[in-house]
Amino acid sequence: MSSHPQPSNGTVNFSVDGDVATVTLNRPETLNSMNDDFMNDISEAFAMVAADDDVRAVILTGAGRGFCSGADLRGAVADGAEDVDLQAPDDATTDSMDNVFHPAIRAVAECPVPTVARINGVTAGGGIGLALSCDIAIAARSAFFVATFGPRLGIVPDLGTTWQLPMRVGRARALGMTLLGERVTADQAAEWGLVWKTVDDAELDTAVAQVVDVLRRSSPAAMARIRSAVDGAMQRDLADQLDVEMGHQAVLIPRNMSHGAEAFLAKTDPSFPGERY
Known part of the structure; x- marks a missing residue:
């Protein structure tokens, strides 16, 4: 420590x-x-x-x-x-x-x-x-x-x-x-x-x-964006929430999805990069 x-x-x-x-x-x-x-x-x-x-x-x-x-x-x-x-x-x-x-x-x-x-x-x-x-x-x-x-x-x-x-x-x-x-x-x-x-x-x-x-072991950027999307959901309607999710995915999918999918198919744990929000 x-x-x-x-x-x-x-x-x-x-x-x-x-x-x-x-x-x-x-x-x-x-x-x-x-x-x-x-x-x-x-x-x-x-x-x-x-x-x-x-x-x-x-x-x-x-x-x-x-x-x-x-x-x-x-x-x-x-x-x-x-x-x-x-x-x-x-x-x-x-x-x-x-x-x-x-x-x-x-x-x-x-x-x-x-x-x-x-x-x-x-x-x-x-x-x-x-x-x-x-x-x-x-x-x-x-x-x-x-x-x-x-x-x-x-x-x-x-x-x-x-x-x-x-x-x-x-x-x-x-x-x-x-x-x-x-x-x-x-x-x-x-x-x-x-x-x-x-x-x-x-x-x-x-x-x-x-x-x-x-x-x-998770992506800090994904964790922060999940929290933000969930906390704001009650103040938005479904259409707006879909747009919020899409905005987050536009950042996270290019950054994380390929590695996550590869680990999933290989039945191993992913190890995401440490970039924050």
């Missing part, structure tokens, strides 16, 4: 093993809760991925017992004030979201290579948005999800959660999760389509490694 520079604030670890990067959320004492330093470190780690053309896939996981427990509420309590104007927007909140939290989510969602969320424990609040920003999510059976925003905190789900949940599980389940704040088990999450699969805790690393092995 090669040595790399680390994100500035020490709340996220970054490592590369061959062509696979691992980003480890590293505030285990708070179940990897989110603050500005933490989110800036996520942005830095994914910028390192973007700058390293040798990386072909990324694993995002949490240190300790949790994946990510959402916002660090200790800061919210410390920043509270009796004389706050309840009708005025909180500039500090919007600045932090716009300049720190949202760039981190976009860095994960727009990563130039496939991303796998290794969900090793509690995933709550904004941690749901972070986990679902990855392309593939695999959960340990002991993990669970809880959308604490509305019933516990009196706020709207954020960090992309209101987009991710209905896209994945439908309106009824998305509203049930966010209005009621009930715990969703890993098995439920897999049944609903919230994650790709759930495995026994002891099998989590093996399951992640198997998925990553497929992704790292």
